[in-house]
Amino acid sequence: MADGTKDTKSSNQMWGGRFASGPDAIMEEINASIGFDKKLFAQDIRGSIAHATMLAHQGIISAEDKDKIVHGLSTILSEIESGNFEFSRQLEDIHMNIEARLAALIGQAAGRLHTARSRNDQVALDFRLWVKEELQKTEAMLTNLIAAFLDRAEEHAESVMPGFTHLQTAQPVTFGHHCMAYVEMFGRDRSRVRHAIEHLDESPIGAAALAGTGYPIDRHMTAKALGFREPTRNSIDTVSDRDFAIEFLSIAAICGMHLSRLAEEIVIWSTPQFGFVRLSDAFSTGSSIMPQKKNPDAAELVRAKTGRINGSLIALLTIMKGLPLAYSKDMQEDKEQVFDAAESLELAIAAMTGMVRDMTVNTERMKAAAGSGYSTATDLADWLVREAGLPFRDAHHVTGRAVALAESKGCDLAELPLADLQAINPAITGKVYDVLTVEASVASRKSFGGTAPSEVRKQIAFWRARN
Numbered sequence: 001m002a003d004g005t006k007d008t009k010s011s012n013q014m015w016g017g018r019f020a021s022g023p024d025a026i027m028e029e030i031n032a033s034i035g036f037d038k039k040l041f042a043q044d045i046r047g048s049i050a051h052a053t054m055l056a057h058q059g060i061i062s063a064e065d066k067d068k069i070v071h072g073l074s075t076i077l078s079e080i081e082s083g084n085f086e087f088s089r090q091l092e093d094i095h096m097n098i099e100a101r102l103a104a105l106i107g108q109a110a111g112r113l114h115t116a117r118s119r120n121d122q123v124a125l126d127f128r129l130w131v132k133e134e135l136q137k138t139e140a141m142l143t144n145l146i147a148a149f150l151d152r153a154e155e156h157a158e159s160v161m162p163g164f165t166h167l168q169t170a171q172p173v174t175f176g177h178h179c180m181a182y183v184e185m186f187g188r189d190r191s192r193v194r195h196a197i198e199h200l201d202e203s204p205i206g207a208a209a210l211a212g213t214g215y216p217i218d219r220h221m222t223a224k225a226l227g228f229r230e231p232t233r234n235s236i237d238t239v240s241d242r243d244f245a246i247e248f249l250s251i252a253a254i255c256g257m258h259l260s261r262l263a264e265e266i267v268i269w270s271t272p273q274f275g276f277v278r279l280s281d282a283f284s285t286g287s288s289i290m291p292q293k294k295n296p297d298a299a300e301l302v303r304a305k306t307g308r309i310n311g312s313l314i315a316l317l318t319i320m321k322g323l324p325l326a327y328s329k330d331m332q333e334d335k336e337q338v339f340d341a342a343e344s345l346e347l348a349i350a351a352m353t354g355m356v357r358d359m360t361v362n363t364e365r366m367k368a369a370a371g372s373g374y375s376t377a378t379d380l381a382d383w384l385v386r387e388a389g390l391p392f393r394d395a396h397h398v399t400g401r402a403v404a405l406a407e408s409k410g411c412d413l414a415e416l417p418l419a420d421l422q423a424i425n426p427a428i429t430g431k432v433y434d435v436l437t438v439e440a441s442v443a444s445r446k447s448f449g450g451t452a453p454s455e456v457r458k459q460i461a462f463w464r465a466r467n
Contacts, residue, residue, distance in 0.1 A: 028089065028090070031092060031329075032089045032092050032093070033092065033093045033094075033332050033335070034087050034088070034089055034091065034092060034093055034094060034097060035089070036335055036336050036339060037093050037094045037123075037126075037335055038087055038094050038097070039130070039335075039339060040094050040123075040126040040127065040130055040335075041077070041080050041094055041098065042077065043125070043126040043127075043129040043130050043133075044094050044095060044098055044122070044126045045073045045074075045076060045077045045098065046129065046226065047122065047125045047126060047129065047205060047226065048069070048073055048098070048113055049069075049070050049073055049074075050205070050222045050225040050226050051113070051116075051117060051205055051222060052065075052066050052069040052070060052073075052113055053066060053070070053225065054217060054218055054221045054222045054225070055112070055115060055116065055215075055217070057218065057221065058215075058216055058217060058218055059216075060115055060116065060215050060216070060217070061112045061115060064109075065109040065112050068106040068109040068110075069102070069106065069109060069110065069112070069113050071106070072102045072105040072106040072109075072110065073098070073102060075105060076098055076101050076102060076105070079101075085101070088100070093119075093123075094126070095119050095122055095123065095126075099113070099114070115215065116206065116208065116213040116215040116217050117205060117206065117208055117213070118207075118208045118209035118210075118239075120207070120208070120209050120210065120239040120326070120327045121204045121205050121206065121207040121208055121209075121235075121238060121239055122205070124204035124205075124207070124238060124239055124241070125203065125204045125205045125226070127244075127245065127334070127335065127338075128200055128203075128204060128244055129226065131200065131244050131245055131248050131338065132197060132200055132201070132244075134248065134338075134342050135193050135196055135197050135200075135248060135251075136197065137346070138193050138251075138252075138255075138342075138345065138346070138349070139190055139193045139194065139197075141346065141349045141350065141353070142186050142189055142190040142193065142255070142349065143190065143467060144353050145186055145349055145352060145353045145356070146183050146186050146187060146190070146463065146467050147467060148353050148356040148357045149179045149180070149182050149183045149186070149356060150179075150183060150460055150463055150464060150467065151357070152175075152176075152179045152356060152357075152361075153175075153176040153177075153179035153180050153183065153456065153460050154176065154457075154460050155176070156174065156175040156176040156179065156361060156363070157174060157176035157177075157453045157456045157457050157460070158174060158176070158453045159174055159175040159176065159361065159363045159366060159367070160172050160173075160174055160175075160363075160366065160367045160370045160438045160439060160442055161173060161174065161175045161178060161276065161366035161367070161369065161370050162366070162369045162370045162372065162373070162375060163178070163375075163451070168373065169369070169370075169372055169373030169374075169375050170373075170375065171375055171376075171378055171441065172370040172371070172375050172376065172438040172441045172442050172451075173370075173442060173445075173451040174442050174451050174453060174456055175361060175363070175366060176453070176456045176460070177442075177450075177451040177456050180456060180459050180460065180463075182258070182262055183459075183463055185258045186255070186258060187463070189251065189254060189255040189258060192251045192254065192255075193251055196244070196247045196248060196251055198229075199243070199244065199247060200243075200244035200247070201228050201229040201230075202223070202228055202229065202230055202231060202232045202233075203219065203222055203223035203226055203228040203230070203231045203232065204231075204232050204238045204239070204241075205219070205222050205223075205226070205231075206219040206222060206231060207232060207235035207238035207239055208235065209239065209326075209327070210235055210236050210239050210240075210325075210326035210327060211235055211236075212235040219231035236325050236326045237325075237326075239326050239327045240323070240325045240326040240327055240328075240331075242316065242320055242331060242334050245316060245334050245337075245338050246313070246316055246317060246320065248338060248341075248342075249309070249312055249313040249316055249337065249338060249341055250313060252309045252312075252313070252341045252342070252344075252345045253306075253309050253310050253313045253341075255345060255349075256305060256306035256309040256310070256344070256345060256348060257306055259302050259303075259305075259306065259348045259349065259352050260302065260303045260305075260306040262302075262352060263299040263300065263302040263303040263352070264299075264303060266279070266296055266299040266355060266359070267296050267299050267300060267303070270296045270299075270359075274365075274369070275362055275365045276361070276362055276365055276366050276369070277359040277360065277361055277362065278359065278360045278362065279296055279298070279299075279355060279358060279359050279360075280358050280359075280360075282354070282358060283296070283297075283298040283299070283351070283354060283355050283358055283359075284296055284297060284298070298351050298354075298355060299352075299355060301351070302348045302351050302352055305344040305345075305347065305348045306348075308340065308341070308344050309341045309344050309345060312337035312338065312340055312341040313337075313341070315333075315337050316333075316334055316337045316338070319331070319333050319334065319337075320334075367438065370438040371412060371437075371438050374403045374406065374407075374412070374413055375438065375441070376413055376414070376435070376436045376437070376438065376440075376441050377399050377402075377403050377413065378399075379435045379436060379440070379441045379444065380395075380399045380402060380413060380432065380435070380436065381395040381396050381398070381399040382395075382435070382444075383431075383432050383435050384398055384399070384425070384427070384428070387427075387429070387431065387432075388425070388427035388428070389427075390425075390427070398424055398425045401424050402416065402421060402424055405420060405424070412436075413436050414433060414436040414437065418430055
């Protein structure tokens with residue numbers, strides 16, 4: 001304006017319609033975290049109760065104030081759980097929302113709760129508690145998934161299927177053995193979860209802003225009250241550490257990758273071309289235009305969730321990679337990544353557990369496919385080594401000639417006349433046909449960890465004992 005008066009309308013247009021009040025509105029929008037960190041309410045209240053109890057025990061606050069604080073926090077917990085708590089964006093985060101409500105409930109005593117702590121160690125505590133609980137939940141879900149695979153493996157310890165390399169038929173295996181491969185994979189995921197719980201099992205509360213506190217607090221007392229093994233040992237690292245969140249996302253990404261590989265196999269196996277498994281309507285959808293379609297949507301969505309989880313891991317690694325010690329506001333961006341990945345992982349594990357228990361296995365189709373592609377060729381080579389005394393490389397060459405001959409005649413190895421085999425190598429006898437069936441092939445693989453039904457059952461027993 002010519003007279004120097006501020007043109008409010010023009011200013012607001014400059015900032016955009018969403019930010020009607022200009023820079024202040026933008027700052028509120030970028031600064032507030034209550035929209036997502038309210039998920040930490042139970043952990044925040046639990047941590048505050050432990051902190052207040054310790055302060056009273058150490059004579060830092062009175063027992064009367066402690067009782068008021070604990071009662072007030074318990075009331076707030078009930079209000080939030082019942083949906084009767086009003087969250088305010090103006091109060092920025094879950095900590096200030098609870099603190100403001102506590103002051104409204106109990107008055108001046110509420111102000112004593114923040115003695116000897118900072119929002120820096122407070123949020124580190126809340127988030128660490130949340131991640132620990134989520135890891136414990138993930139551990140239980142993986143145990144259920146492993147149990148589902150053990151049941152299917154036991155059911156199909158002798159069911160023959162083709163084993164693949166390069167997605168080409170390689171050697172016959174059993175479906176039980178294939179299931180046990182996923183038991184091993186998800187067992188490693190569960191081990192990583194357990195190690196992560198051990199790594200993060202230290203209490204941050206009492207580190208304060210970054211330097212500790214001059215009050216005579218007892219950090220071992222609060223650690224014990226909150227179920228941690230011990231308190232953290234360096235106050236600077238404590239408030240700047242998000243390794244526990246990154247480790248959770250790393251585990252989620254690896255587990256998600258395993259789930260995605262399994263989902264891919266289910267998608268392939270459920271096609272008419274393979275027909276190895278069939279999912280019920282509970283885990284499939286139809287087509288809006290093609291009435292014959294039965295789509296494995298649940299498996300496809302599990303496969304897709306992995307991309308979200310991977311994105312969350314990369315996002316948090318990128319957020320943390322350039323931060324100087326100790327705390328920076330950038331770290332506020334850690335939670336949404338973890339919350340989203342946790343939700344995706346939970347859903348993916350639950351869906352996959354359901355699919356493993358639900359799917360119908362077509363053993364006849366698998367058995368027929370197991371003999372395709374000359375899958376018993378290695379058994380012929382091994383027979384030549386054992387019975388005819390050939391070096392394996394020579395046996396490999398002889399077997400290759402036999403496969404080429406069978407290919408030219410359009411038949412399986414077991415259908416080649418003995419005379420044809422002896423024309424390739426005179427040492428071959430009629431006994432060779434005993435090893436050229438898929439059943440004989442899998443039964444012979446008795447090495448530790450092999451596909452022989454007897455070995456599969458040993459591994460099932462081992463995992464049942466530890467699951």
